[in-house]
Amino acid sequence: MEIVSSIIQTLVPCIGTPAIRQFGYLKAKENVNELVGRAGDVEAKKKDIQHRIDADRRDGRQPTSEVTRWIEKVEGLGGEIRTVQSDNDQRGGRCWPSCWSSYRIGRRASKLLTKLEALDTEHARLGVLATEAPPAPVQQMSSTSNVVGNIISSNKEKICRYLEEEETDGAVIGIWGMGGVGKTTLLQAVNDNFLDNNANPMSNKLFDHVIFVVVSKEPQLENLQKKIVEKLGLPRSSEGLDSQAQIISNYLREKNFLLLLDDMWKVVQLKDLGIPDPRSSSSSGDGRRFRRAVVFTTRSLQVCADMKCHERNIIKVDCLEPEEAWNLFKENVGEGTINLPGIMRRAKEVTKECGGLPLALVVIGRTMATKKSKEEWDYALTQLKRSQPSNIPGMEEDYSMFPRLKFSYDCLPSDKMRECFLCCSLWPEDFEIRKEDLVMCWMGLGLIDCFEDINEAYNEGYSLIGSLVVASLLKPAQDKDTAIKVHDVIRNLALWIARDNGTKINLVNAGVGLEEIPREMIDKWGVAERVSLMENKIKNLPSRLPLCRNLSALLLQKNKLTVIPGGFFACMPNLTYLNLSSMPNLREFPKEICDLVQLRYLNLSFTGISTLPKEFGQLINLKYLLFRATELSGGVIRGIIGRLLKLEYLDLGPSVLVDADELLQHLPPLLKAFGMKITSEHALRQLSRVVPPIIHLNIEDMGDSTTSIHLHHLFSSGTQLSLRDLYFSRCRGLRELDVDVGLPRLESLMLSELEKMTEITWRRSVLPPSECFESLRRLRIQRCHGLKDITWVLHLPRLQVLELVWCNGMEQLVVTGGGEEREEAVTKPTTFPSLRKLELCNLPKLAMICDNHVNFPSLEEINVKNCNGLKDITWVLHLPCLEKLFVQECHGMEQLVVIGGGGEEEVTKPTFPRLTWLTLIGLPKLVMIAAAAAAINFPSLEIFHAFGCNQLKRLPFHPQEPLNNCSRLKLIFGDEEWWESIQWENQSARSSLQPYFSLSPVIALAMVGRDSRRRRGSSSRPSPLATLANYIGVSEDDFIYNDDGLSLSYNHSSISGATLSHGVPSTSISGLIAACTTPETTPVVPIGTNPYPGLLLYHGEYVRRPGFADPPTLPERPANIRRPELWADRATFFPVQAERELGELMQRQFHVPYLNFADIPPDRRFILLVMLAKMYWWPEHRDESILKCYKFVASKRLREMIN
Secondary structure, eight states: OHHHHHHHHHHGGGSOHHHHHHHHTTOHHHHHHHHHHHHHHHHHHHHHHHHHHHHHHHTTEEEOHHHHHHHHHHHHHHHHHHHHHHHHHHOOOSHHHHHHHHHHHHHHHHHHHHHHHHHHHHHHTOOOOEEEOOOOSSOOOOOSOSOOHHHHHHHHHHHHHHHHSTTOTTEEEEEEOOTTSSHHHHHHHHHHHTSSSTTOTTHHHHOSEEEEEEEESSOOHHHHHHHHHHHHTOOOOSSOHHHHHHHHHHHHTTSOEEEEEEEESSOOOHHHHTOOOTTSOOBOTTSOBOOEEEEEEESOHHHHHHTTOOGGGEEEOOOOOHHHHHHHHHHHHOHHHHTSTTHHHHHHHHHHHTTTOHHHHHHHHHHHTTOOSHHHHHHHHHHHHHOOOOOOTTOGGGGGGHHHHHHHHHTSSOHHHHHHHHHGGGSOTTOOEEHHHHHHHHHHTTSSOOOSSHHHHHHHHHHHHHHHHHTTSSEEOSSTTTEEEOOHHHHHHHHHIIIIISSSOEEEOTTSOOSSOOHHHHTTGGGOSEEEOOSSOOOOOOSOOOOOTTOOEEEOOSSOOSOOOTTSGGGOTTOOEEEOOSBTTOOSOOGGGGGOTTOOEEEOTTBOOOOOOGGGGGOTTOOEEEOTTOOOOHHHHHHHHTTOTTOOEEEOTTTSOOOHHHHHHTOOTTOOEEEEEEOSHHHHHHHTTOOSOEEEEEEEOOOTTOOEEEHHHHSOTTTTTTOOEEEEEOOTTOOEEEEOSOOTTOOEEEEESOTTOOEEEEOTTTOOHHHHTTTOOEEEEESOTTOSOOGGGGGOTTOOEEEEESOTTOOBSOOOSSSHHHHHHHHOSOSOSSOOEEEEESOTTOOBOOOTTOOOTTOOEEEEESOTTOSOOGGGGGOTTOOEEEEESOTTOOBSSOBSSTTOBOOOSOSSSSOOEEEEESOTTOOBSOTTGGGOOOTTOOEEEEESOTTOOSOSSOSSOGGGGOTTOOEEEEOHHHHHHOOOSSHHHHHHHGGGEEEOHHHHHHHTTSOGGGSSOOSSSOOHHHHHHHHHTOOGGGEEEETTEEEEOOOSSOTTSSOOOSOOOOOOOTTOBOOOOOTTSOOSSOTTOOSOTTEEEETTEEEEOTTOOSOOOOOOOOTTOSOGGGSSGGGOOOHHHHHHHHHHHHHHHHOOOOOOGGGSOHHHHHHHHHHHHHHHHOGGGHHHHHHHHHHHHOOHHHHHHHO
């Protein structure tokens, strides 16, 4: 063989490449060894990818088709490689047979090696390994029971058979029957019939989507649309119901779909939801026909008629047959109890009393599961036979089941638990009740009363909730850790018991959209004990009511009241519970409340009330007092606390300014929980001696001597266990914060202006971080310049909002690798499982946010601003739920995402499956969104906004056919110069996007007024003024244009007046304050006090106003100007500083987390900015301005966004 090889080597230089390749095949051993070695490398890469895919699958993501195909190729090639390796090991013989086998095996090995090299090269191009799995076409629904009976089965088969018929398009099927009879179970069974599995061979071929939605008794169109878009994976519209309906309609127009609507009480207009009418033509322009069907459940045959169901499409669900009823009852009781001596006969009698009603069989069956004696069963049977139904208007369908279901209520172990259950009916139908709110209500009503501290009360409350869930009288909400729900039939049962069968009369009209109290309801107040009108739109209350001697509880929270008549409370002498919270327009405290001497619970949180009468101290029986986020001054509070000797729960929140030293010295003797602000080191030292548990704590303005804080030093034993909110602010000397105690209930944490703090640590010997902050949902860190990273946040399993602002030392958000904590983070498959919003602002050293080991499976919104160290944010490619992306003033940003090469990301469509809004502002170095723009898909993008990105010459859309990868595009904002500089592949690409282009709102105001002849636009292009007017929601006629500049016409009195109407036009330009007046308009600042009438302040600095000469030298600074640096040449306003100060004032005085203008509803921003100007320029108005600012901020919409 060596002779042959030497001959070959001699001949090789004399022959061509093909021959060389053929001779190379003779080196079988070398070829096979090289092949096996390379195969081992590729196999290792395949295992790494599979590990990452397994982690992604745990997060609900699915591997891309490209990755799946690559793995299949590697596995297929692996089998061939093993065969070649085996043949090589077995070859032998003499020289020439051996030469032939060497050639044959070497040739096979060489060709496999070529394929393997191609796969290795393909691996280098793999980018995103997994994407967010789109909503399943059919989502499995959990049925009440595995035992559905022949009636349910036969009806399901009937419905599914009809839906499978070829001519089923246009089908509307109604399922009706009494409550609790199994209609929902039937509808769930229909849904699950179309799951994609082997048991249903036709399931995934009939419908592209099966959409299951619960309607309920008082349906809100917006909520129904929200449920539908979530099921379909569509973007949510911020432009109103019609816009959302259009999005749904456009998507479903050419889809096969089945809509399942559960629990309809009245007709639902499908068109208003955006559902194409099944009765209309379902053919497309090319002749394709689409299968559409709607199936709904209802208790009323009339609804079936109103929905225009054909007679054969109306299916009545009757009660179960005796054998089916027995099987269902037996399943819920359990074989162990049923088979006890003497029980089975009695159990069958109880089953008969349930009348075949599935809900009664389930609830009563679970109640009897613990009854082991014959006597207990005999007692149950007696009670069921004695029960008689009552006639309550509006509940006719539920009459017959209530006496049966009431037995489970009667079997609750205590009167307290029964009363707690009845209270759950005070909330609206299908409402998700926060567990904390429910427990607080029970405490206020005296149902949880005898406890040593607040922790004991909370523990009892949560235990009661658990018992009611076990009894099937409550059920977990979507967020099962924090909220519960009540089945609508069970809620009606509670109302029936409280109205007609019990000693306590509850009148409940909660969440039904009332704008005034019905007269017929007022007439019943005289006999009512509890009245709930929460979650309505009531603006006025009657000044006179009948005498309500029995009324003990009144729930009015979350209405639209601005004033309460003086005589309203005069008729309620025995009122003990009053909730007036969440009404920001309620500014005056009704003095008559002070006469309610029996009052035990009063909630004034989130109202505009700023003063209390001196008579407030008459409420000597008050035990629970809540002032969160109100405008009350510390002096008002301080004057009343000492007189409320029975006070047990005091929640001042950080909003009310109280002398902490004085308050801590005069805490009411019976106080068991309180929340407050600490502003001195002396008070901080006193805090550890406070016995009552703390629920809200704000620590501010500590001196230089406070260099470290150990949390366990702040609290006496156990007082921290109820802490909900913890804020540290302006502690100048603080360098280290040691989290060395568990805070199991902490939900909000803010660290502000701790400029010397270098680390946040915890003692692992005490508790791991995941237990220290196990309930934390919101974290804000601002002006903590010593922090370089916050890797410890990886341990916060429930964190939903993370905000980092003005941290000059921050280099990387999280660092994986290096250090015990960081190594632990890498091992976790999901590091931010619940995070939904991320804000990164003014982080100059931030060069990297995270690497690919960090997952954000739930992140929906990102705001990156003034982070000049960032060159790209490629990591956003891994965010399957991202809906909004804002990148502003990042002067180092060169490319948004980097694709391809050197381990960077290769995109697999779709890249941004849910992104609806992309804003890029002030990125002077940005040259492209991505190098391979054609590979990026934006299936949900609606708005693309670019301003101050002059180097960006290409749009992130398909170069030839831009709308191919952004089919839902609505607007492209920018300036004309930038738009004209865009480089296009062809003219048709520009033409297709031209209709979507509009001037950026940031510059529209600056452009109006340059030339009066352009006030009205041409037919081809609207004027800048029209663009601005449309964007902020006013018409061009609302502007007044003359030589004095541009103004908006206001329909309210002077801005410094006591009241403001709701007619203020909206704006989203956060840097705008127009300090100008005209004779035709009410001034936005007092006439004659404008420091520089020749200038218009816009986008952060003053610019010349049209029609004015060059401005003269500024006048001398008035003596009362508080900030001299603001009275400088050109009078720069520093809007960022102003925003920061306003936010901190809000946080300190009103317990509103640090405020960002993006959080403020658009219709309130302009007024806030004008008030802020007054606060700077006229200090005598400062306190008044702060209070007015809060009145505008403290709206329901803002609180929902903040919380």
